[in-house]
Amino acid sequence: MPLSKDQVRHVAMLARIGLEPGDEEFYAEQLSGILEHIDRLQQVDTEAIPPTAQVVEVAATLRDDEPRPGLDQAEALANAPAAVDGFFRVPSIQEEA
């Protein structure tokens, strides 16, 4: 089942990707192809297989709670497009009351 243009726009909005006119059809076709492939995988009988979140057979290791030096403020902000008084500066995301 191909994706609708609305679905493409919704996914683009969630990912904050800007679309040019005509992009919806282009991505609808590409993404539909991926979904069709997943649908094909869904047909495999997995009845006897436990759910798998990871393919590597290792368990997570835990880290001791010891502080380690990170980046200082100047280093942290070095790649920021804009910074003010030690903060990253971003366009307004003020919520409307």
Next chain:
Amino acid sequence: MPDIWDVVIGMEVHVQPRTRTKMFCGCAVGDVNDPPNSHVCEVCLGLPGVLPVINKAAVEACLKTALALNCEIPRHTKFDRKNYMYPDLPKGYQISQYDLPMSKNGYLEVGGRRVRIRRVHLEEDTGKLVHAGDKLHKAWESYVDLNRAGVPLMEIVSEPDLHSADEARDYAMELRTLLRAIGASEADMEKGQLRAEPNISIRRAGSSELGVKTEIKNINSFRALHRAIIYEVDRQSQVLESGGEVVQETRGWSEDEQRTFSQRSKEFAEDYRYFPEPDLPPLELDRAWIDELKSALPELPSVRRARLLDQLPAGQVAIIGADRELADLYESAVAKGAQALPTANWIVNEVAPSGKLLDAQNLAELMRLLAAGSITRDQAREAYFEAVETGRTPAEIVAEHGYSQVSDASELRVLAEAVIDANPKAAADYRAGRKQAMQALMADLRKRAPQANPKVATEVLLQLLA
């Protein structure tokens, strides 16, 4: 609120476990007043090519909390990505837990009732946003501090078992008491270490169908929690009574305006596209470790409270039993020979309001001096706070100031006669039946002789005025 509505409340409580470092990197957990972006690294900034590593202390605090809340702990747990775009979230996703949380199906006893706990899981906090700009020209911008980004958080989710603002507040307070008692968190609401988000719905009394719920955020005190719920229940009942429909949404609490307001927006569309965190293998929870944590849990507040109720009235237990430090102080002082009820009263009246704790040995000594009648209560109070400030013992302070209590009736009689002579109107008033005139006479007596035993002095005055 009219009685025709039943209120149904579930709570999501976010708690910052007591750790030195963040959830997935070695950055120190800073203080609110630290300079912005001074506790950050490649991992919590979400720079390319980095990998998270789980903080053992955060897992331990979460497991202790889950055990204290009588939860089931599975053998395997995993982390998931919760995807959304927001400037306080540098990676573009939050590492949280979705379908295999650290624990589930527990309960907390609150006021003799069981509130079921759906789950306790681990996740990471987001950064802090400061909004600034020129309202007139709408030239707003936001500033981002990522010191908090990646700080560990436990999320404790209750079932909708609460039915009033009082119950919801009591639940949150009991949770705080428990978290502090087991050392899992300092749970200081003012510092954002405990954040309560109630979800609230109402339904016709007797109906078994749940109404549409709203969730309230931005609550930073128990009082605000209580008020926000009362406001929201009132708002929902007005909407329904006027024929409207409650909209399922997130609402913010405005402390300034004492109201909730809609935070609905396209930006907050709940479409998180959870999937298993590919950078973290599943976590196996070692049974031996869990058994060890379970057996190391201290006495839980509910058990301690029951024990205190054998020795003390309920009013004192409500205050002392709600705070591990106060309860420890009380029990240690009594173990060192202080009398139970006077010590409890002292803690309730002097220690709890001031937040200043003396060590148990010195408190016991002070209580003995007071019980023996060697010093007055006012002197004991001064000696207490001086001992807290200076670290010296109450006995030293009492000796140095020459604190003593005069309980000798013949000595106090001379003083009482002088007071009556100096206050003829008050004396006459008292003799004429206005009993409250005694207060003025006692005030003057204590001004002249702070060391006078108030009980004996009152008796002497009564004799002279009879």
